[in-house]
Amino acid sequence: MIESFANILKDAQRGHYAVGAFNCFSLEQARGAIEAAEEAKSPIILQVAEIAELPDLPPIELMAPFCLELAAKASVPACLHLDHGKTLETCAKAIRLGFNSIMFDGAALPFEENVRMSAICAKMSKGAGCDFEAELGKVGDAWNVNDKADVFTDVEESARFIELTGIDALAIAIGNQHGKYVATPKLNIDRLKEIAARNPGTPLVLHGGSGTSIEDFKACVHNGICKVNVATALHTDVVAAIKQYVDTCPNPNYDELRNVIIRTNKAAVLRHMEIFESVGKA
Numbered sequence: 001m002i003e004s005f006a007n008i009l010k011d012a013q014r015g016h017y018a019v020g021a022f023n024c025f026s027l028e029q030a031r032g033a034i035e036a037a038e039e040a041k042s043p044i045i046l047q048v049a050e051i052a053e054l055p056d057l058p059p060i061e062l063m064a065p066f067c068l069e070l071a072a073k074a075s076v077p078a079c080l081h082l083d084h085g086k087t088l089e090t091c092a093k094a095i096r097l098g099f100n101s102i103m104f105d106g107a108a109l110p111f112e113e114n115v116r117m118s119a120i121c122a123k124m125s126k127g128a129g130c131d132f133e134a135e136l137g138k139v140g141d142a143w144n145v146n147d148k149a150d151v152f153t154d155v156e157e158s159a160r161f162i163e164l165t166g167i168d169a170l171a172i173a174i175g176n177q178h179g180k181y182v183a184t185p186k187l188n189i190d191r192l193k194e195i196a197a198r199n200p201g202t203p204l205v206l207h208g209g210s211g212t213s214i215e216d217f218k219a220c221v222h223n224g225i226c227k228v229n230v231a232t233a234l235h236t237d238v239v240a241a242i243k244q245y246v247d248t249c250p251n252p253n254y255d256e257l258r259n260v261i262i263r264t265n266k267a268a269v270l271r272h273m274e275i276f277e278s279v280g281k282a
């Protein structure tokens, strides 16, 4: 059943667990993710990202109806979220397509410009009954986790940002990074605690979930992170399973291959739901 993004995150905040937001690069991944949520009796966020570097991904126009149908038919609270909207046009398009929430990623912009753009997107979303996530601080794609520079979300800036934009959720930077880590990260849980204490009304989001240690995940979930984005870990498991299927099956066929993808993605999503403590919360 479709539930609003804001309600899913508010419930997580009250219940001290996090909801997984799982990136779907294919229809099979979306199927597997929803099957996992139903089996785990967990709320779930399906998300589709705007990734300029991967222009061959199925466009959001094609993914949206399929994911929305899966979410609507699910026996657990589910919603569809636009991950990393880069332009106003994409955010507006996602709203038109029926996404339940959108993210505008202005983290690379100067603070005032990030505020300006995020406030426009928040207003546009709210006017259409859609919820809104923004990001503050640098969640790198390539910055070295051993870099000592303070790229983390600033506590006072986070409060100003929330006040000026009217967002439903804030993605923060505490040493997290998208994609494969160059070294095991150690998240700055003290900074997370400070941001959460300063902004008790706003659910916080951790991007770059893949590669995080269970210890850090647990510390995040218990200290204010209500949504965790996971993509790379799912893709890695799916690719390994495809390789094993093709290498070992005497007569590989497409239908079985699709089932391998669905099953493997489901197992990877289930594993994360257990860590995030969202199992049984639907």
Ligand code: 13P
Pocket (backbone or CB within 6 Å): 023, 049, 083, 084, 177, 178, 179, 180, 206, 207, 208, 209, 210, 229, 230, 231, 232, 233
């Ligand atoms: P990972 O690929 O590192 O799991 O990051 C996913 C993400 O944050 C999508 O927004």
